Amino acid sequence: MEALTENIDLESDEGSPLTLSHSTNAKQSFQFETSHTSGDRLSVLRELQLTAFHSIYIVLFKAKINVLLPFGPLAILLHYLTGQHGWVFFFSLLGIAPLAERLGYATEQLAFYTGQTVGGLLNATFGNATEMIISLYALKSGMIRVVQQSLLGSILSNMLLVLGCAFFTGGIVHYPKVQVFSKATAIVSSGLLLMAVMGILFPAVLHFTHTEVHFGKSELALSRFSSCIMLVAYGSYLFFQLKSHSNLYDSIDEGRENNGEDSDGEVPEITKWEAISWLTIITLWVSVLSAYLVDAIQGASDSWNIPVSFISVILLPIVGNAAEHASAIMFAMKDKLDITLGVAIGSSTQISMFVIPFCVVVGWIMGQPMDLNFQLFETATLFITVLVIAFLLQEGTSNYFKGLMLILCYLIVAASFFVHVDNKSDDD
Incomplete structure (x- = not known):
């Protein structure tokens, strides 16, 4: 046991x-x-x-241009502390400039994930976000002439200054080589710009020839009808560009890739969702600064003794087109002129065929008499500019001299608006 x-x-x-x-x-x-x-x-x-x-x-x-970012909050502080409109306008311009450039950068990063054709369209769209936000704030305040002149100035700036600087720098960097781009896409863009000139020209001619059936009303009705037609045309153009004839916009770039010319090995620096988030944040901040900018335009004109037309046509678009300016020059230096045209001419096409008609329709909804009568001087300037661009693009080639001509043409336009007195009631 x-x-x-x-x-x-x-x-x-x-x-x-x-x-x-x-x-x-x-x-x-x-x-x-x-x-x-x-x-x-x-x-x-x-x-x-x-x-x-x-x-x-x-x-x-x-980016070095981001040293200007603190001027945005400084402009808001000056608005509430001093009320000096000249300085508020100046610092708002300085604060919006880096934001416009960063919008272009975020759009370029997003273009890595969407492709070149859609990327060029996105670049033009978000590059015009600054002008659209400023225009909507001005339209809400009843400043119709500021809306018309700032959008006109954006078209002129893109076609003459942005494209001219891109052609000039690209021609210098790649001298003595002649840069080429797709002639077919340039002809389509030129045709759309001429259609936009037609839509803007007829209300002005109707007004200044005193041939309206109902004075003041027929011009507005024609503008609203033409705006709806232009919006339909722009929608058809997007379908043509992205779906039915997308091969026209990819042909030259695909040829370069097949020949191994596009081998710079670029990679995105931020992810797709980071790019989308930054686009949202920057657009909201631009909208905030735009409100203070629009409120200070008249005061800045009085304090600086500069015509409102010069501020609207020259100063505002130069800041608003900072994104397009940087992008177009960068792509031209890399010998990617098809993307350069998509940014510069595509931006002008988008403003003339979408943003301007869109503002007319929004003004119609708001009860603001926004029309397509840009007055005789502005309409003639736009018409001549589109003709110059159409002639320069018809060969499908670019060099530094063409760029220099466009820059000098823009200087003439800027000097003309500096001595131009905007008097809408003058029918002569």
């Missing part, structure tokens, strides 16, 4: 360390899994933090 008892005790004693060791191993494995899971979470959080800091650094600190 004693031996049996000792045997049982031995078995029980031998089993207990096995049980203890098994439970100890289970606890250790559970602690290891827990620590491993928490370590994964910490690593994921660190990666997210590093990604966020990297995105903020790339967008807000890397």
Whole structure:
């Protein structure tokens, strides 16, 4: 009996360390899994933090033009503390300039994920976001002439200054090579610009020839009807560009890729959703600054003794087109003139065929008499500019001299608006 008892005790004693060791191993494995899971979470959080800091650094600190960003909040402070409209307008312009350039950068990053054709369209669209926001604020305030002149100035700036600088720099960098672009797409864009001139020209001619059926009303009705037609035409153009005849817009770029010319190995610096988030944030901040900018236009004109037409046609578009300016020059230096035309001429087409008719329709909804009568001087300037561009693009080639001619033409236009007195009631 004693031996049996000792045997049982031995078995029980031998089993207990096995049980203890098994439970100890289970606890250790559970602690290891827990620590491993928490370590994964910490690593994921660190990666997210590093990604966020990297995105903020790339967008807000890397570009040298971002040193102008503090002028935006400074303009708002001056608006409430001093009320000096000249300085508020000046600092608002300085604050919007880097935002417009960053909009273009975020759009270029998004273009890596969408392709070149859609990327050029996005660049033109978000590049015009500044002008559209400023126009809507001015329209809401009843400043119809500021809306008309700022949009006209944006078209002139894109066609003459932006495209001229792109042709000039591209011609200098690639001298003596002659740069080429798609002649077919340039002809389509020129045709749309001429259609826009037609839509803007007829209300002005109707007004200044005094041939309206109902004075003042027929001109407005014609403008609203023509705006709806222009919006339909622009929608058809998007379908033509992106769906039915997209091969026209990809032919030259695909040929370069097949020949191995496009081998600069560019990669996006931020992700797609980061680009979309930055586009949203920057657009909201531009809308805030635009409100203070529009409120200070008249005061800046009085304090600086500069015509409102010069501020609207020359100063506002130069700041608003900062994104297009930088993008067009960059692509021209890389010998990608098709994208350059998509940015510069595409932006002018979008403003003339979409933004201006859109503002007329929005003014119709708001009860504001926004029309397409841009007055005789402005309409003649636009008509001559479109003719110059149509003649320069018909060959499908570019060089530095063509760019220089466009820049000099823009200087003539700027000087003309500096000495131009805007008097809408004058029908002569």
